[in-house]
Amino acid sequence: MPKSKSAYSTPSIKQKSDTYIFVVWVDNEAGVLARVVGLFSGRGYNIESLAVAEVDAVKNISRITIVTTGTPQVIDQIRLQLTKLVPVHKVGEFKRDDKDVIFKEMALFKIVGKKNKIEKCLNACKKFNPVVLDETKSSAVIQITALRREIDKMSKKLKPLGLISTSRTGAVAMTRGAKIFN
Amino acid sequence: MPKLLTGAEIVFKCLEDQKVNHIFGYPGGAVLPIYDELKNHPSIKHILVRHEQGAGHAAEGYARSTGKPGVVLVTSGPGATNVVTALTDAYMDSVPMVCISGQVPTHLIGTDAFQECDTTGITRPCTKHNWLVKDINELSDVMHEAFKVATTGRPGPVLIDIPKDIQFAKAKYKKPKKDKKLNGKSHNKFSANEIDQLINLINKAKKPIIYSGGGVINSGPKASEALRKFVELTGFPITSTLQGLGAYPGDDNQFLGMLGMHGTYEANNAMHDCDLLINIGARFDDRITGKIDDFSPNSKKVHIDIDPSSINKIIKVDLAIVGDVTKVIDKVNRTIVKNGNGKSNKPNIAKWWEQIQKWRNKNSLNFINSEDSIKPQHAVQRLYELTKNKDTYVTTEVGQHQMWAAQHYKFNKPNRWMTSGGLGTMGYGLPAAVGVQVAHPEKLVIDIAGEASVLMTMQEMSTAVQYNLPIKIFILNNQYMGMVRQWQELLHEKNYSESYSEALPDFMKMADAYGCLGIKADDPSELDEKIQEMVDYNGPVIFDCHVDPNENCFPMIPSGKPHNQMILGPNDQEENKIKGKGKALV
């Protein structure tokens, strides 16, 4: 960047970024997702994936899971800013390598090709509990649940074997053991 | 059967129960049912503005000068979009404001109906929260919650979008619920341990400074009292942000003046060299910190703020106390007194005060006065001298005049100084003065203005005339967008690109056209007498004060520079000419 003549501030030294998973409990009301997503885009935070659905129909609560990367300072800000939103009840935040938390994502792969290729695909997916949801002579839809990067890897691997379409849910998270997050 | 009320009636019921006395607004198709209902509620006075932005800023002035939320009423579409600047301004400066907007009927939403816009979508990033009310049964609760959200925690603007059919629909009215916990959004749970840690730091400090901000004002007049007590007990020097001016008396010896980009030499150097920095209700804005990596490099930093997201946002601090300023400082004061003043460390900081005195001797707000032309700083100083014995309220526009007002007008009470700091909105001051005067009809209200800014919302002069609001618009007319010109002079090789105000209107004729008094001054020897005429006149005044067009606002820290690298005014530049020290920094 050319050196600015004007007296604008210069960015300071950047810290290291890490991947975090945020779990946000919100009132399931109109516009709530827009508020959360708008907060991220408006403040320049990054969203790698986002999953949301109602989890308590009586209390009208939805649970949003967001995967993001940021420096410790940015991650702190994301939590604090989310907490400020009026329809947000609580916010959980986990580092991706946190051993006490399960992170899972579901993917649907559509494979087009001969039987033997589809077999190969199923084989490749073995570690991730593959389920065949649909099968024809020349195609199959395979469902797996795995970590984000495992799915990344699988999509790469299945490409030469006839993978033509991938659909992913984005990661969701749950703590291990009997304790719940609060 | 309980009585059913229309949506419009419910709106007013809520306003009455929220003790609203004034609303600033502008009618239109989508709010006509509400306007129709206005006549039945004599305790609520509607102020008709001339542009919805004016309504917003007037509500801000009203709120800042009273501590009560300002209320705005606008129509759908253009009415709502016109108020966006004011909402953003209020959001940036944490001003409590409740904006009610009309919307097209619910069955037309999403059809690009006449004067439809996605108001909640547009205002989502510039409000604390907003609501589109699609069910009449929710209207009362939403209205009450809106007031609560606007006024609790860190205050700010909210918006309620009410479709026209909802204004006609009927429902039961619900009174505000008492003390319903607001979703845990308001924070006041600091620990005794945190207070003890602060006391410990205070006792150990050799070079302390208190840096207070708008949060002290927002916390209410008691916060200013507590702050004064705290400064007295500790003997510490105190500086203030632009928004915090007035919380501590501007003419007191322990006050170092404003800090930041156009702050005093002593305040900025003390910030840079201190070993303990106590931030009370301020947010480490970039106009305050300068270069982050070099900001106050050797100090322990303490941050007292009601908004947890302000902590560590920009500057990492050593001790954070999240809570209401009044409560926290009161507790600190009581602890200091309990521990016995004997343990005070005033002797520890005697050397520090000597150093501060040396910086003070620079007299960094000094300027070279003239007998031929009115210097803008001189004009503000004279205005101050001639109005300081009245309980004067000052608003400003944005630019050099705003900084000169902050530097040379000394405030002794909170809520007397209304300026657009966070957003820096030209056109804020005149409508804000309207709002202040509505709240304080008997007080002297002055907008210290620039000729460019004031033209952005000049039409609100009609509002002032209509309601006999005797606001004084004191224009420091330098024929330039002075602040732009200054940056161009110092940083863009004097390429004065589009910053000269060609074809300025004749402000005397303008005053005449609006039906208020016009006063013009260009001779320093007549200045006092004319200011006095303005102050004595019982009615709105436009004062066209012609000042030296080439004056620059000093001191100045070029942003991106640390606090101890300031450019000082012409006197000092003369001294440093050979070294070229000041210039090299630009």
Ligand SMILES: Cc1ncc(C[n+]2csc(CCOP(=O)(O)OP(=O)(O)O)c2C)c(N)n1
């Ligand atoms: C709405 C808006 N547009 C542009 C700016 C950028 N700006 C900041 S100060 C300034 C010049 C203000 O001129 P004037 O009101 O005459 O004040 P002066 O600096 O001359 O005292 C401008 C254009 C702004 N702050 N607000």
Ligand SMILES: [Mg+2]
């Ligand atoms: Mg000007």
